[in-house]
Amino acid sequence: MKFLRLALAALAAFSLAFSVAARADALADIKKAGVLKVAVPQDFPPFGTVAADMKPQGYDIDMAELLAKELGVKIELVPVTSANRIPYLTTKKVDLVISSLGKNPDREKVIDFAAAYAPFFNGVFGPADQKVTKIEELAGKTLGVTRGAVEDLEISKIAPATATIKRYEDNNGTISAFLSGQVQLVATGNVVAAAILAKNPPKRPEVKFLIKDSPCFIGLNKGEPALLAAVNAAVAKAKKDGRLDGIAKKWLGAPLPAGF
Protein backbone atom coordinates (compact mmCIF):
# COMPACT_ATOMS: atom_id res chain seq x y z
CA MET A 1 0.00 0.00 0.00
CA LYS A 2 2.84 2.29 0.99
CA PHE A 3 4.62 1.38 -2.19
CA LEU A 4 1.50 2.05 -4.23
CA ARG A 5 1.04 5.47 -2.67
CA LEU A 6 4.69 6.23 -3.24
CA ALA A 7 4.45 5.12 -6.83
CA LEU A 8 1.33 7.21 -7.34
CA ALA A 9 3.01 10.22 -5.80
CA ALA A 10 6.06 9.68 -7.97
CA LEU A 11 3.84 9.35 -10.98
CA ALA A 12 1.94 12.51 -10.13
CA ALA A 13 5.19 14.43 -9.59
CA PHE A 14 6.58 13.01 -12.76
CA SER A 15 3.58 13.90 -14.90
CA LEU A 16 3.55 17.39 -13.38
CA ALA A 17 7.20 17.86 -14.23
CA PHE A 18 6.48 16.43 -17.61
CA SER A 19 3.61 18.77 -18.40
CA VAL A 20 5.79 21.74 -17.49
CA ALA A 21 8.77 20.59 -19.50
CA ALA A 22 6.44 19.76 -22.43
CA ARG A 23 8.76 17.42 -24.36
CA ALA A 24 11.95 16.94 -22.45
CA ASP A 25 14.71 14.49 -23.10
CA ALA A 26 14.53 11.40 -20.85
CA LEU A 27 18.23 11.45 -20.02
CA ALA A 28 18.05 15.09 -18.92
CA ASP A 29 14.98 14.26 -16.81
CA ILE A 30 16.79 11.37 -15.11
CA LYS A 31 19.81 13.56 -14.33
CA LYS A 32 17.59 16.33 -13.03
CA ALA A 33 15.56 13.98 -10.81
CA GLY A 34 18.71 12.19 -9.73
CA VAL A 35 16.87 8.85 -9.93
CA LEU A 36 16.89 6.14 -12.55
CA LYS A 37 13.72 4.05 -12.46
CA VAL A 38 14.22 0.54 -13.77
CA ALA A 39 11.68 -2.25 -14.24
CA VAL A 40 13.15 -5.48 -12.89
CA PRO A 41 11.75 -8.98 -12.45
CA GLN A 42 11.27 -10.49 -9.01
CA ASP A 43 10.04 -13.92 -10.00
CA PHE A 44 12.70 -15.12 -12.40
CA PRO A 45 15.93 -16.43 -10.90
CA PRO A 46 18.76 -15.79 -11.41
CA PHE A 47 17.75 -12.54 -13.15
CA GLY A 48 15.55 -11.20 -10.41
CA THR A 49 14.31 -12.68 -7.16
CA VAL A 50 13.61 -11.49 -3.65
CA ALA A 51 16.36 -12.23 -1.15
CA ALA A 52 15.81 -13.43 2.41
CA ASP A 53 15.92 -9.80 3.59
CA MET A 54 13.09 -8.97 1.13
CA LYS A 55 15.43 -6.94 -1.09
CA PRO A 56 15.41 -7.67 -4.81
CA GLN A 57 18.53 -9.39 -6.09
CA GLY A 58 19.78 -10.91 -9.33
CA TYR A 59 21.54 -10.31 -12.60
CA ASP A 60 19.06 -7.64 -13.72
CA ILE A 61 19.25 -5.81 -10.40
CA ASP A 62 23.06 -5.72 -10.51
CA MET A 63 22.87 -4.44 -14.08
CA ALA A 64 20.40 -1.71 -13.11
CA GLU A 65 22.62 -0.62 -10.22
CA LEU A 66 25.66 -0.55 -12.48
CA LEU A 67 23.84 1.69 -14.98
CA ALA A 68 22.65 4.09 -12.28
CA LYS A 69 26.20 4.36 -11.01
CA GLU A 70 27.49 5.09 -14.50
CA LEU A 71 24.86 7.80 -14.99
CA GLY A 72 25.69 9.24 -11.56
CA VAL A 73 22.14 8.92 -10.20
CA LYS A 74 20.32 6.87 -7.58
CA ILE A 75 18.48 3.70 -8.51
CA GLU A 76 14.82 2.97 -8.01
CA LEU A 77 13.87 -0.64 -8.68
CA VAL A 78 10.30 -1.21 -9.86
CA PRO A 79 9.21 -4.85 -9.71
CA VAL A 80 7.28 -5.96 -12.80
CA THR A 81 5.97 -9.17 -14.30
CA SER A 82 6.81 -10.35 -17.77
CA ALA A 83 3.35 -9.28 -18.94
CA ASN A 84 3.45 -5.69 -17.69
CA ARG A 85 7.12 -4.78 -18.18
CA ILE A 86 6.58 -3.14 -21.58
CA PRO A 87 3.41 -1.22 -20.58
CA TYR A 88 5.33 0.11 -17.54
CA LEU A 89 7.89 1.52 -19.94
CA THR A 90 5.54 2.92 -22.56
CA THR A 91 3.45 4.66 -19.89
CA LYS A 92 6.70 6.11 -18.49
CA LYS A 93 6.37 4.52 -15.06
CA VAL A 94 9.98 3.50 -15.56
CA ASP A 95 12.90 4.84 -17.60
CA LEU A 96 14.35 1.48 -18.56
CA VAL A 97 13.34 -2.15 -18.63
CA ILE A 98 16.04 -4.54 -17.48
CA SER A 99 13.92 -7.62 -17.11
CA SER A 100 15.41 -10.49 -19.12
CA LEU A 101 13.78 -8.97 -22.17
CA GLY A 102 14.38 -10.70 -25.51
CA LYS A 103 14.33 -8.84 -28.80
CA ASN A 104 11.70 -9.58 -31.44
CA PRO A 105 10.12 -7.64 -34.31
CA ASP A 106 6.79 -7.15 -32.53
CA ARG A 107 8.47 -5.57 -29.53
CA GLU A 108 10.69 -3.45 -31.75
CA LYS A 109 7.56 -1.78 -33.11
CA VAL A 110 6.73 -0.50 -29.63
CA ILE A 111 10.04 0.18 -27.88
CA ASP A 112 13.73 0.61 -28.63
CA PHE A 113 16.42 -1.82 -27.58
CA ALA A 114 19.80 -0.75 -26.25
CA ALA A 115 22.76 -3.10 -26.01
CA ALA A 116 22.45 -6.75 -25.00
CA TYR A 117 23.56 -7.16 -21.40
CA ALA A 118 22.97 -10.84 -20.57
CA PRO A 119 23.42 -14.09 -22.47
CA PHE A 120 20.26 -16.16 -22.78
CA PHE A 121 20.38 -19.21 -24.98
CA ASN A 122 19.63 -22.89 -25.39
CA GLY A 123 22.60 -25.05 -26.05
CA VAL A 124 24.31 -28.35 -25.58
CA PHE A 125 26.25 -28.60 -22.34
CA GLY A 126 28.66 -31.21 -21.08
CA PRO A 127 31.74 -31.80 -18.95
CA ALA A 128 35.15 -30.58 -20.15
CA ASP A 129 36.25 -34.03 -21.40
CA GLN A 130 33.39 -34.19 -23.93
CA LYS A 131 34.85 -32.71 -27.12
CA VAL A 132 31.78 -31.57 -29.02
CA THR A 133 31.64 -28.35 -30.98
CA LYS A 134 28.77 -28.79 -33.43
CA ILE A 135 25.58 -30.74 -33.97
CA GLU A 136 27.18 -33.35 -36.27
CA GLU A 137 29.53 -34.38 -33.49
CA LEU A 138 26.61 -35.61 -31.40
CA ALA A 139 26.79 -38.82 -33.46
CA GLY A 140 27.08 -41.79 -31.12
CA LYS A 141 26.55 -39.65 -28.02
CA THR A 142 23.79 -39.85 -25.44
CA LEU A 143 22.02 -36.57 -24.88
CA GLY A 144 19.49 -35.74 -22.18
CA VAL A 145 16.71 -33.24 -22.74
CA THR A 146 13.45 -32.20 -21.11
CA ARG A 147 10.56 -33.57 -23.12
CA GLY A 148 8.61 -31.01 -25.09
CA ALA A 149 10.99 -28.13 -24.32
CA VAL A 150 12.15 -25.86 -27.16
CA GLU A 151 15.54 -27.57 -27.20
CA ASP A 152 13.87 -31.01 -27.48
CA LEU A 153 11.84 -29.99 -30.53
CA GLU A 154 14.85 -28.27 -32.10
CA ILE A 155 17.46 -30.96 -31.44
CA SER A 156 15.10 -33.78 -32.45
CA LYS A 157 14.97 -32.19 -35.90
CA ILE A 158 18.66 -31.57 -36.44
CA ALA A 159 20.56 -34.23 -34.45
CA PRO A 160 22.32 -37.00 -36.40
CA ALA A 161 20.50 -40.34 -36.50
CA THR A 162 23.12 -42.13 -34.37
CA ALA A 163 22.71 -39.69 -31.48
CA THR A 164 20.59 -41.12 -28.66
CA ILE A 165 18.17 -38.58 -27.23
CA LYS A 166 16.80 -39.39 -23.76
CA ARG A 167 13.74 -37.35 -22.89
CA TYR A 168 12.97 -36.69 -19.24
CA GLU A 169 9.82 -35.45 -17.60
CA ASP A 170 11.18 -32.15 -16.27
CA ASN A 171 14.41 -30.20 -15.82
CA ASN A 172 15.16 -32.01 -12.57
CA GLY A 173 15.05 -35.36 -14.32
CA THR A 174 17.36 -34.06 -17.03
CA ILE A 175 19.77 -32.62 -14.47
CA SER A 176 19.79 -35.84 -12.41
CA ALA A 177 20.43 -37.92 -15.52
CA PHE A 178 23.39 -35.70 -16.39
CA LEU A 179 24.87 -35.61 -12.89
CA SER A 180 24.53 -39.38 -12.41
CA GLY A 181 26.20 -39.99 -15.75
CA GLN A 182 23.16 -41.58 -17.39
CA VAL A 183 23.64 -39.16 -20.28
CA GLN A 184 26.90 -37.66 -21.54
CA LEU A 185 25.50 -34.28 -22.53
CA VAL A 186 22.39 -32.22 -21.95
CA ALA A 187 20.55 -29.77 -24.15
CA THR A 188 19.05 -27.04 -22.02
CA GLY A 189 19.02 -23.32 -21.30
CA ASN A 190 22.04 -21.49 -19.89
CA VAL A 191 19.91 -20.53 -16.90
CA VAL A 192 19.31 -24.19 -16.06
CA ALA A 193 23.01 -24.89 -16.52
CA ALA A 194 23.70 -22.00 -14.17
CA ALA A 195 21.39 -23.56 -11.57
CA ILE A 196 23.44 -26.77 -11.78
CA LEU A 197 26.73 -24.89 -11.56
CA ALA A 198 25.50 -23.02 -8.49
CA LYS A 199 25.48 -26.36 -6.63
CA ASN A 200 29.12 -27.04 -7.47
CA PRO A 201 28.61 -30.54 -8.83
CA PRO A 202 31.49 -32.92 -9.66
CA LYS A 203 30.34 -32.80 -13.29
CA ARG A 204 30.29 -29.23 -14.58
CA PRO A 205 28.01 -28.51 -17.56
CA GLU A 206 30.05 -26.28 -19.85
CA VAL A 207 28.54 -24.88 -23.02
CA LYS A 208 29.53 -26.83 -26.16
CA PHE A 209 27.49 -25.05 -28.80
CA LEU A 210 24.34 -22.96 -29.06
CA ILE A 211 21.02 -24.15 -30.43
CA LYS A 212 19.03 -20.97 -30.13
CA ASP A 213 20.43 -17.62 -29.04
CA SER A 214 18.18 -14.89 -27.68
CA PRO A 215 20.19 -12.56 -25.42
CA CYS A 216 18.51 -10.13 -23.01
CA PHE A 217 18.39 -6.49 -24.02
CA ILE A 218 17.81 -3.26 -22.14
CA GLY A 219 14.53 -1.73 -23.28
CA LEU A 220 13.74 1.99 -23.46
CA ASN A 221 11.16 4.24 -25.04
CA LYS A 222 11.39 5.19 -28.67
CA GLY A 223 12.82 8.59 -29.61
CA GLU A 224 15.36 8.86 -26.79
CA PRO A 225 18.71 8.93 -28.61
CA ALA A 226 20.57 10.56 -25.72
CA LEU A 227 19.48 7.92 -23.21
CA LEU A 228 20.14 5.16 -25.74
CA ALA A 229 23.68 6.39 -26.33
CA ALA A 230 24.37 6.78 -22.62
CA VAL A 231 23.10 3.24 -21.85
CA ASN A 232 25.06 1.73 -24.72
CA ALA A 233 28.22 3.53 -23.62
CA ALA A 234 27.77 2.31 -20.04
CA VAL A 235 27.23 -1.31 -21.16
CA ALA A 236 30.26 -1.14 -23.47
CA LYS A 237 32.38 0.24 -20.63
CA ALA A 238 31.19 -2.48 -18.21
CA LYS A 239 31.96 -5.11 -20.81
CA LYS A 240 35.44 -3.74 -21.38
CA ASP A 241 36.47 -3.36 -17.75
CA GLY A 242 35.17 -6.82 -16.83
CA ARG A 243 32.34 -5.73 -14.54
CA LEU A 244 29.69 -7.32 -16.79
CA ASP A 245 31.73 -10.51 -16.87
CA GLY A 246 31.74 -10.41 -13.09
CA ILE A 247 27.94 -10.16 -12.97
CA ALA A 248 27.65 -13.07 -15.42
CA LYS A 249 29.98 -15.21 -13.31
CA LYS A 250 28.14 -14.28 -10.14
CA TRP A 251 24.63 -15.12 -11.36
CA LEU A 252 25.09 -17.52 -14.28
CA GLY A 253 28.17 -19.32 -13.01
CA ALA A 254 29.94 -18.83 -16.33
CA PRO A 255 31.76 -15.94 -18.04
CA LEU A 256 30.10 -14.14 -20.94
CA PRO A 257 30.29 -16.33 -24.04
CA ALA A 258 32.92 -15.48 -26.63
CA GLY A 259 31.82 -12.73 -28.98
CA PHE A 260 29.06 -11.52 -26.68
Added chain:
Amino acid sequence: MAYQFDFVDVFKYTDVLARGVGLTVTLIGVGGTIGIAVGIAGAWARGYSGNRALEWLVAGYVEAIRNTPFLVQLFFIFYGLPSLGVRLTEVQAALLAMVVNLGAYATEIIRAGIEAVPRGQREAGASLAMTRMQVFRHVVLRPALQKIWPALSSQLVIVMFGSAVCSQIAAEELTYAANFIQSRNFRAFEVYFVATGLYLVLALLLRQGMRSLGGWLVFGRRA
Protein backbone atom coordinates in the same frame (compact mmCIF):
# COMPACT_ATOMS: atom_id res chain seq x y z
CA MET B 1 -18.61 -29.14 -28.11
CA ALA B 2 -15.77 -26.93 -29.28
CA TYR B 3 -13.03 -29.57 -29.21
CA GLN B 4 -12.36 -31.31 -32.52
CA PHE B 5 -11.23 -34.89 -32.01
CA ASP B 6 -8.44 -35.91 -34.31
CA PHE B 7 -7.10 -39.43 -33.97
CA VAL B 8 -5.22 -39.22 -37.26
CA ASP B 9 -2.66 -37.07 -35.46
CA VAL B 10 -2.05 -39.97 -33.08
CA PHE B 11 -1.92 -42.71 -35.69
CA LYS B 12 0.87 -40.83 -37.45
CA TYR B 13 2.96 -42.05 -34.53
CA THR B 14 1.96 -45.72 -34.80
CA ASP B 15 5.61 -46.79 -34.93
CA VAL B 16 6.34 -44.96 -31.67
CA LEU B 17 3.33 -46.62 -30.02
CA ALA B 18 4.31 -50.03 -31.38
CA ARG B 19 7.81 -49.70 -29.94
CA GLY B 20 6.28 -48.61 -26.64
CA VAL B 21 4.01 -51.65 -26.53
CA GLY B 22 7.01 -53.81 -27.45
CA LEU B 23 9.05 -52.58 -24.48
CA THR B 24 6.12 -52.83 -22.07
CA VAL B 25 5.56 -56.45 -23.14
CA THR B 26 9.29 -57.18 -22.83
CA LEU B 27 9.46 -55.61 -19.39
CA ILE B 28 6.51 -57.56 -18.01
CA GLY B 29 7.56 -60.77 -19.81
CA VAL B 30 11.15 -60.83 -18.61
CA GLY B 31 10.58 -58.97 -15.34
CA GLY B 32 7.51 -61.04 -14.51
CA THR B 33 9.25 -64.38 -15.14
CA ILE B 34 12.32 -63.52 -13.09
CA GLY B 35 10.19 -61.80 -10.45
CA ILE B 36 8.04 -64.90 -9.91
CA ALA B 37 11.19 -67.03 -9.73
CA VAL B 38 12.52 -64.64 -7.04
CA GLY B 39 9.15 -64.92 -5.32
CA ILE B 40 9.31 -68.74 -5.22
CA ALA B 41 12.86 -68.61 -3.87
CA GLY B 42 11.87 -65.97 -1.32
CA ALA B 43 8.80 -67.93 -0.23
CA TRP B 44 10.92 -71.05 0.18
CA ALA B 45 13.49 -69.11 2.23
CA ARG B 46 10.99 -67.33 4.44
CA GLY B 47 8.30 -69.98 4.75
CA TYR B 48 9.94 -73.37 4.32
CA SER B 49 13.72 -73.42 4.71
CA GLY B 50 13.66 -73.31 8.51
CA ASN B 51 16.87 -71.26 8.41
CA ARG B 52 16.47 -68.36 10.84
CA ALA B 53 19.10 -66.09 9.24
CA LEU B 54 17.60 -66.63 5.80
CA GLU B 55 14.09 -65.95 7.11
CA TRP B 56 15.16 -62.65 8.63
CA LEU B 57 17.06 -61.64 5.50
CA VAL B 58 14.06 -62.26 3.25
CA ALA B 59 11.69 -60.65 5.75
CA GLY B 60 13.88 -57.50 5.65
CA TYR B 61 13.84 -57.48 1.86
CA VAL B 62 10.08 -58.00 1.65
CA GLU B 63 9.25 -55.31 4.19
CA ALA B 64 11.70 -52.79 2.72
CA ILE B 65 10.23 -53.17 -0.76
CA ARG B 66 6.56 -53.46 0.19
CA ASN B 67 6.71 -50.34 2.34
CA THR B 68 8.37 -47.96 -0.13
CA PRO B 69 7.01 -46.53 -3.40
CA PHE B 70 7.98 -48.18 -6.66
CA LEU B 71 8.93 -44.84 -8.20
CA VAL B 72 11.42 -44.15 -5.41
CA GLN B 73 12.92 -47.63 -5.81
CA LEU B 74 13.27 -46.95 -9.52
CA PHE B 75 14.91 -43.55 -9.00
CA PHE B 76 17.28 -45.07 -6.45
CA ILE B 77 18.40 -47.70 -8.93
CA PHE B 78 18.66 -45.33 -11.90
CA TYR B 79 19.93 -42.08 -10.36
CA GLY B 80 21.32 -43.30 -7.04
CA LEU B 81 23.35 -46.41 -7.85
CA PRO B 82 25.71 -44.61 -10.29
CA SER B 83 27.18 -42.93 -7.18
CA LEU B 84 28.30 -46.41 -6.11
CA GLY B 85 29.70 -47.09 -9.57
CA VAL B 86 26.74 -49.19 -10.76
CA ARG B 87 25.38 -47.59 -13.91
CA LEU B 88 22.44 -49.35 -15.51
CA THR B 89 20.70 -48.33 -18.71
CA GLU B 90 17.09 -47.25 -18.31
CA VAL B 91 15.82 -50.63 -19.54
CA GLN B 92 18.10 -52.56 -17.18
CA ALA B 93 17.11 -50.28 -14.31
CA ALA B 94 13.41 -50.69 -15.12
CA LEU B 95 13.77 -54.49 -15.28
CA LEU B 96 15.72 -54.65 -12.04
CA ALA B 97 13.20 -52.44 -10.26
CA MET B 98 10.31 -54.60 -11.50
CA VAL B 99 12.02 -57.85 -10.53
CA VAL B 100 12.88 -56.55 -7.07
CA ASN B 101 9.38 -55.16 -6.57
CA LEU B 102 7.44 -58.14 -7.90
CA GLY B 103 9.82 -60.51 -6.07
CA ALA B 104 8.84 -59.05 -2.72
CA TYR B 105 5.09 -59.17 -3.32
CA ALA B 106 5.27 -62.61 -4.95
CA THR B 107 7.24 -63.91 -1.94
CA GLU B 108 4.37 -63.07 0.36
CA ILE B 109 1.68 -64.34 -2.00
CA ILE B 110 3.42 -67.67 -2.58
CA ARG B 111 4.32 -68.01 1.10
CA ALA B 112 0.62 -67.74 1.90
CA GLY B 113 0.03 -70.61 -0.51
CA ILE B 114 2.75 -72.70 1.15
CA GLU B 115 1.26 -72.11 4.59
CA ALA B 116 -2.11 -73.25 3.28
CA VAL B 117 -0.75 -76.67 2.34
CA PRO B 118 -1.81 -79.08 5.13
CA ARG B 119 1.01 -80.27 7.35
CA GLY B 120 -0.07 -83.88 6.82
CA GLN B 121 0.75 -83.58 3.16
CA ARG B 122 4.39 -82.67 3.95
CA GLU B 123 4.59 -85.49 6.46
CA ALA B 124 3.24 -87.90 3.88
CA GLY B 125 6.03 -86.80 1.55
CA ALA B 126 8.62 -87.25 4.27
CA SER B 127 7.25 -90.72 5.07
CA LEU B 128 7.99 -91.69 1.47
CA ALA B 129 11.68 -90.94 2.21
CA MET B 130 11.68 -87.78 0.10
CA THR B 131 14.25 -85.13 1.02
CA ARG B 132 12.96 -81.72 2.23
CA MET B 133 13.76 -80.25 -1.16
CA GLN B 134 11.90 -83.02 -2.97
CA VAL B 135 8.90 -82.49 -0.70
CA PHE B 136 8.99 -78.78 -1.47
CA ARG B 137 9.20 -79.30 -5.21
CA HIS B 138 6.76 -82.13 -5.65
CA VAL B 139 4.39 -81.99 -2.70
CA VAL B 140 4.22 -78.39 -1.48
CA LEU B 141 4.91 -75.99 -4.34
CA ARG B 142 2.29 -77.09 -6.84
CA PRO B 143 -0.73 -77.06 -4.51
CA ALA B 144 0.59 -73.81 -3.06
CA LEU B 145 0.72 -72.19 -6.52
CA GLN B 146 -2.71 -73.57 -7.35
CA LYS B 147 -4.17 -71.78 -4.35
CA ILE B 148 -2.61 -68.40 -5.07
CA TRP B 149 -2.51 -68.40 -8.88
CA PRO B 150 -5.30 -65.81 -9.34
CA ALA B 151 -3.69 -63.51 -6.77
CA LEU B 152 -0.33 -63.86 -8.48
CA SER B 153 -1.91 -63.08 -11.86
CA SER B 154 -3.45 -59.89 -10.45
CA GLN B 155 -0.09 -58.87 -8.96
CA LEU B 156 1.52 -59.33 -12.34
CA VAL B 157 -1.07 -57.03 -13.93
CA ILE B 158 -0.42 -54.44 -11.20
CA VAL B 159 3.31 -54.61 -11.90
CA MET B 160 2.65 -54.14 -15.60
CA PHE B 161 0.69 -50.98 -14.83
CA GLY B 162 3.52 -49.97 -12.52
CA SER B 163 5.88 -50.17 -15.48
CA ALA B 164 4.21 -46.96 -16.68
CA VAL B 165 6.33 -44.97 -14.23
CA CYS B 166 9.49 -46.27 -15.95
CA SER B 167 8.75 -43.50 -18.48
CA GLN B 168 10.16 -41.19 -15.79
CA ILE B 169 13.68 -42.50 -16.39
CA ALA B 170 13.19 -42.29 -20.18
CA ALA B 171 12.57 -46.01 -20.65
CA GLU B 172 10.63 -45.85 -23.90
CA GLU B 173 7.65 -48.01 -22.93
CA LEU B 174 3.99 -47.39 -23.70
CA THR B 175 3.46 -44.45 -21.34
CA TYR B 176 6.66 -42.82 -22.53
CA ALA B 177 5.39 -43.20 -26.11
CA ALA B 178 2.08 -41.59 -25.13
CA ASN B 179 3.80 -38.72 -23.33
CA PHE B 180 6.13 -38.23 -26.27
CA ILE B 181 3.30 -38.03 -28.78
CA GLN B 182 1.36 -35.72 -26.48
CA SER B 183 4.34 -33.37 -26.26
CA ARG B 184 4.47 -33.22 -30.07
CA ASN B 185 0.85 -32.76 -31.07
CA PHE B 186 -0.84 -31.79 -27.76
CA ARG B 187 -3.66 -34.24 -28.50
CA ALA B 188 -3.91 -35.32 -24.87
CA PHE B 189 -7.38 -36.85 -25.04
CA GLU B 190 -6.73 -38.88 -28.17
CA VAL B 191 -3.25 -40.03 -27.15
CA TYR B 192 -4.17 -41.18 -23.66
CA PHE B 193 -7.41 -42.70 -24.91
CA VAL B 194 -5.43 -44.88 -27.30
CA ALA B 195 -2.81 -45.67 -24.64
CA THR B 196 -5.51 -46.64 -22.14
CA GLY B 197 -7.09 -48.93 -24.71
CA LEU B 198 -3.72 -50.56 -25.38
CA TYR B 199 -3.14 -51.14 -21.65
CA LEU B 200 -6.60 -52.69 -21.37
CA VAL B 201 -5.85 -55.10 -24.21
CA LEU B 202 -2.43 -55.92 -22.74
CA ALA B 203 -3.92 -56.58 -19.30
CA LEU B 204 -6.64 -58.87 -20.69
CA LEU B 205 -4.04 -60.74 -22.73
CA LEU B 206 -1.78 -61.05 -19.68
CA ARG B 207 -4.62 -62.47 -17.56
CA GLN B 208 -5.56 -64.93 -20.29
CA GLY B 209 -1.90 -65.86 -20.69
CA MET B 210 -1.57 -66.50 -16.95
CA ARG B 211 -4.73 -68.61 -17.02
CA SER B 212 -3.37 -70.77 -19.85
CA LEU B 213 0.08 -70.97 -18.29
CA GLY B 214 -1.43 -71.91 -14.95
CA GLY B 215 -3.59 -74.58 -16.51
CA TRP B 216 -0.57 -76.04 -18.19
CA LEU B 217 2.13 -75.72 -15.53
CA VAL B 218 0.37 -75.53 -12.19
CA PHE B 219 -2.95 -77.27 -12.48
CA GLY B 220 -1.59 -80.00 -14.73
CA ARG B 221 -4.36 -79.94 -17.25
CA ARG B 222 -2.05 -80.80 -20.09
CA ALA B 223 -3.48 -83.27 -22.55
